Amino acid sequence: MGRDFHFSIDRGGTFTDVFAQVPDGRGGSTYRVLKLLSEDPSNYPDAPREGIRRVLEEVTGVPHPRDVPLDTSRIGSIRMGTTVATNALLERAGERVALLVSAGLPDLLHIGNQSRPDIFDLKIQTPENLYETVVEVDESVMLPLGTEPSPRNGPHPESNANIACPGARVVGTTGEEVCVRRTPDLDKLRRDLQAVLDNGISSIAVVLKHAAIYPEHEKMVGQLAQEMGFKQVSLSHAVMPMVKMVPRGFTAAADAYLTPHILRYVAAFQSGFDEGLSNVQLLFMQSDGGLAPVNAFSGHKAILSGPAGR
Numbered sequence: 001m002g003r004d005f006h007f008s009i010d011r012g013g014t015f016t017d018v019f020a021q022v023p024d025g026r027g028g029s030t031y032r033v034l035k036l037l038s039e040d041p042s043n044y045p046d047a048p049r050e051g052i053r054r055v056l057e058e059v060t061g062v063p064h065p066r067d068v069p070l071d072t073s074r075i076g077s078i079r080m081g082t083t084v085a086t087n088a089l090l091e092r093a094g095e096r097v098a099l100l101v102s103a104g105l106p107d108l109l110h111i112g113n114q115s116r117p118d119i120f121d122l123k124i125q126t127p128e129n130l131y132e133t134v135v136e137v138d139e140s141v142m143l144p145l146g147t148e149p150s151p152r153n154g155p156h157p158e159s160n161a162n163i164a165c166p167g168a169r170v171v172g173t174t175g176e177e178v179c180v181r182r183t184p185d186l187d188k189l190r191r192d193l194q195a196v197l198d199n200g201i202s203s204i205a206v207v208l209k210h211a212a213i214y215p216e217h218e219k220m221v222g223q224l225a226q227e228m229g230f231k232q233v234s235l236s237h238a239v240m241p242m243v244k245m246v247p248r249g250f251t252a253a254a255d256a257y258l259t260p261h262i263l264r265y266v267a268a269f270q271s272g273f274d275e276g277l278s279n280v281q282l283l284f285m286q287s288d289g290g291l292a293p294v295n296a297f298s299g300h301k302a303i304l305s306g307p308a309g310r
Helices: 047-060 084-090 157-161 186-198 216-228 245-270 275-279
Strands: 005-011 015-023 029-037 075-082 097-102 133-137 140-142 168-171 177-182 203-207 232-235 281-285 291-293
Touching: 005 047, 015 047, 029 047, 047 075, 084 245, 097 245, 133 186, 186 216, 203 216, 203 245, 216 232, 232 245
Parallel strands: 005 075, 075 281, 097 133, 097 203, 203 232
Antiparallel strands: 005 015, 015 029, 140 177, 168 177, 281 291
16 A cells, blocks of 8 residues: 545635545545535534545545544645635735835835726725835835936936946846945834834735845845744745836735735644655645645735635
């Protein structure tokens, strides 16, 4: 006997569907399907794990008590999609979040891109912000205009090219030159972050200008936050390394809002198995339809996981 049980699970808001490939006793395989309530605390603590337990018990004939860590010796893989993050986002049941943004841009994500589904609508309703408070980071990075004509540089770029960079010139991740006007004032930021911690917020999203090209300032801020004890630090350049600051910021905020919720669910799911779970291929469905190892699964990747993403 080897690891001959393979599970594919959709954990929805109401029902959980389990599809299992199991041994048929003749050297081949057959299938089992099972549907359970996703929430039924009077009968079991976790629906996907309960589905796995029932299939193992039915096929092997060996009792697998609910109050004992589930034996993983015959489980080869578990692949799961879940709407846990989707529901947390819809119900606004995520983590309390502080947004850290470049000084001068505290309303960046509140304003967004000002898209209007109905351009003549006199009453514009916008989604609630996922963050609770904003901390402005005193730092500044700019991109030199260069010598080529462009919509940004105008028809006479030569004069702009002579404007001195009031700081260090460095090379960014794309090979472009970046002007570091001010590095983050970490002493002031430490005081501001301590006030955030004192208010009971331990999850932050960091969104700084040009961080996709020059991420060093976000890394400095992230390191400080981790040293101070923040449990979730979502850096926009790491979450979504794209140039546009608004969508990069929205994604980082969603990651900070949802990742702690996802990690708690994953930890609760894993806690019901024995130590052999580390030898099982455990994958979670991402919003893009791909599968991620459990240690790479995070909030922004889980928004359209599971039935809601199909």
